[in-house]
Amino acid sequence: MNKLKRILGIVWLLLAVACAYFGIADFGWPKVAHAKGNDDLVFGIIILFVLMPIIVGGLLKFGWYALQGEYDDD
Amino acid sequence: MGTETKGLWKIIGASSVGTLIEWYDFYIFGSLATIISTKFFPAENPTAAFLATLATFAAGFVVRPFGALFFGRLGDLIGRKYTFMVTLLLMGGATFMIGCIPSYESIGFMAPVLVLLLRLLQGLALGGEYGGAATYVAEHAPANKRGYWTSWIQTTATVGLFISLLVIMGTRLAISKEAFNEWGWRVPFWVSIIMVAVSYVIRKNMDESPLFAKVKAEGHVSKNPLKESFGNKQNFKYVLLALFGATMGQGVVWYTGQFYAMSFIEKICMVDKMQSDMLIAIALLMGTPFFLFFGALSDKIGRKKIMMAGMLLAMFAYRPIYEKMYQTVSIKNKTEVVAKHTEALSLVLNPKTGLKDSVFTYTFHYTDQTVKTEINTLQLVKKQHKVSVAKEELKTSITINSSDKWTLIWMVFFQVIFVTMVYGPIAAFLVEMFPTNIRYTSMSLPYHIGNGVFGGLLPAVATYLASKANDANTLAEKAGSNLPFDKPYLEGLWYPIIVSGVCFVIGMLYINGKKRSIE
Numbered sequence: 001m002n003k004l005k006r007i008l009g010i011v012w013l014l015l016a017v018a019c020a021y022f023g024i025a026d027f028g029w030p031k032v033a034h035a036k037g038n039d040d041l042v043f044g045i046i047i048l049f050v051l052m053p054i055i056v057g058g059l060l061k062f063g064w065y066a067l068q069g070e071y072d073d074d
Numbered sequence: 075m076g077t078e079t080k081g082l083w084k085i086i087g088a089s090s091v092g093t094l095i096e097w098y099d100f101y102i103f104g105s106l107a108t109i110i111s112t113k114f115f116p117a118e119n120p121t122a123a124f125l126a127t128l129a130t131f132a133a134g135f136v137v138r139p140f141g142a143l144f145f146g147r148l149g150d151l152i153g154r155k156y157t158f159m160v161t162l163l164l165m166g167g168a169t170f171m172i173g174c175i176p177s178y179e180s181i182g183f184m185a186p187v188l189v190l191l192l193r194l195l196q197g198l199a200l201g202g203e204y205g206g207a208a209t210y211v212a213e214h215a216p217a218n219k220r221g222y223w224t225s226w227i228q229t230t231a232t233v234g235l236f237i238s239l240l241v242i243m244g245t246r247l248a249i250s251k252e253a254f255n256e257w258g259w260r261v262p263f264w265v266s267i268i269m270v271a272v273s274y275v276i277r278k279n280m281d282e283s284p285l286f287a288k289v290k291a292e293g294h295v296s297k298n299p300l301k302e303s304f305g306n307k308q309n310f311k312y313v314l315l316a317l318f319g320a321t322m323g324q325g326v327v328w329y330t331g332q333f334y335a336m337s338f339i340e341k342i343c344m345v346d347k348m349q350s351d352m353l354i355a356i357a358l359l360m361g362t363p364f365f366l367f368f369g370a371l372s373d374k375i376g377r378k379k380i381m382m383a384g385m386l387l388a389m390f391a392y393r394p395i396y397e398k399m400y401q402t403v404s405i406k407n408k409t410e411v412v413a414k415h416t417e418a419l420s421l422v423l424n425p426k427t428g429l430k431d432s433v434f435t436y437t438f439h440y441t442d443q444t445v446k447t448e449i450n451t452l453q454l455v456k457k458q459h460k461v462s463v464a465k466e467e468l469k470t471s472i473t474i475n476s477s478d479k480w481t482l483i484w485m486v487f488f489q490v491i492f493v494t495m496v497y498g499p500i501a502a503f504l505v506e507m508f509p510t511n512i513r514y515t516s517m518s519l520p521y522h523i524g525n526g527v528f529g530g531l532l533p534a535v536a537t538y539l540a541s542k543a544n545d546a547n548t549l550a551e552k553a554g555s556n557l558p559f560d561k562p563y564l565e566g567l568w569y570p571i572i573v574s575g576v577c578f579v580i581g582m583l584y585i586n587g588k589k590r591s592i593e
Contacts, residue, residue: 005583043534046136047531065307066584
């Protein structure tokens with residue numbers, strides 16, 4: 001189980017990169033660049049500057065800890 | 075009833091009532107958002123409209139985690155009791171004040187600015203309240219019943235929503251529509267101050283949490299809770315695990331079951347507002363006891379199993395449930411009684427233009443007693459002696475029959491059950507993850523990021539995904555090609571399905587389901 005937890009650490013790191021790409025290119029940036037109104041603009045800003053840093057930063061750190069064996073059973 | 079249990083009931087009462095009021099305060103703003111925007115945020119003023127969007131998004135999503143950090147730190151430094159009294163007063167005061175602000179017409183730009191500031195205070199207070207109440211109750215409860223006792227706190231969010239719907243519906247019924255739009259919408263805000271005063275008095279007479287008092291007496295109070303919570307790898311890794319393995323999934327399941335369901339029934343199925351509020355309220359009432367059931371069950375079989383089962387069930391059940399709701403109301407599945415069809419035209423004076431709007435009302439009756447009403451309003455303007463149509467607005471509402479109503483109630487009820495499975499045991503689960511001296515800070519942040527950010531963004535993200543699918547279908551239709559999305563109205567559900575799926579995998583693999591002591 002510990003081995004699986006560590007291997008999946010790489011999956012979480014890759015997931016963080018994928019989230020960063022889709023979150024910015026497909027989601028947040030188009031909302032800011034082509035905002036149809038205030039809702040779009042605020043939504044885009046929140047995606048880019050709140051949701052993305054939490055998901056990407058958090059998953060990178062979580063994946064790194066998992067890879068390092070920080071979550072291994074004692 | 076033993077003295078210990080009696081004391082616990084008092085603690086539960088004091089903590090839950092306060093938290094319930096905070097949720098009530100938070101929800102009435104959302105439920106009255108449409109009327110608030112006409113009073114404080116006129117659409118014709120772009121800056122005011124921008125402030126309206128900020129008030130909706132910022133307080134719900136961005137500010138709550140900051141409240142969690144600020145009040146969490148305070149709770150770990152000076153104590154749980156004083157901190158959640160401050161959050162209660164802050165929330166109650168802000169809510170009452172929103173009900174007192176003169177409209178945009180009276181004081182101009184100050185009105186939306188004041189509403190935004192008070193809404194931000196509401197978000198901050200809510201961010202600080204939950205962690206305090208959950209910690210306070212958990213630190214009083216016996217270890218073998220911690221899940222049960224803390225699940226009372228978990229009912230407050232749903233009961234708060236339920237009471238807010240009741241108070242608003244009650245006010246609407248008690249006075250005329252005109253009076254409600256004029257001043258009656260302020261009543262639910264004013265009611266808050268009475269509840270806050272009662273709750274404050276009860277809380278004031280409570281003692282500090284015994285575990286915190288012990289830590290304080292031994293001189294082990296954290297000097298810097300923020301640094302110890304998030305700067306220390308040994309603790310921070312559990313903060314991340316709590317977020318990605320529990321609260322993230324719990325947040326989206328919670329918002330889908332209680333808010334997306336409501337918005338789907340109203341905006342996609344177009345069920346009449348009063349009827350949809352009523353059926354949501356019934357489903358919430360039926361589902362609420364299950365918070366306690368799953369909280370108590372978590373004391374017996376463990377928190378992890380129940381929370382993970384809730385996420386798994388939600389992932390697989392959402393699409394069939396929403397499809398059933400859509401098809402139940404869809405007019406395409408009904409037969410019209412053409413002989414009962416009515417059309418009416420009325421002229422209504424528009425005070426803004428000084429002209430009379432043409433209001434066409436079409437009523438369609440169906441064999442199963444469903445009634446669809448379409449109101450088409452043509453707003454006229456006069457420019458250089460010429461009268462032309464400035465705006466056309468079409469409103470559709472469907473009044474469903476009793477059988478369809480119950481189908482929808484059961485569909486929402488199933489979703490509330492998923493909510494109770496993921497949410498009932500989570501307070502005890504979070505409390506057990508962190509040590510007493512930094513518990514308030516450490517558990518509040520992942521909870522409010524999971525709920526406020528992942529959950530709070532759900533309506534916006536889901537609507538975006540659904541509208542993207544609709545746009546793609548429209549383009550394909552114009553091009554004469556096959557439609558890329560068979561059921562565009564279900565596309566928004568991918569957000570909660572994917573988030574809870576990832577959370578399920580992380581939770582299953584990384585969370586240790588063993589019982590923990592909080593001493």
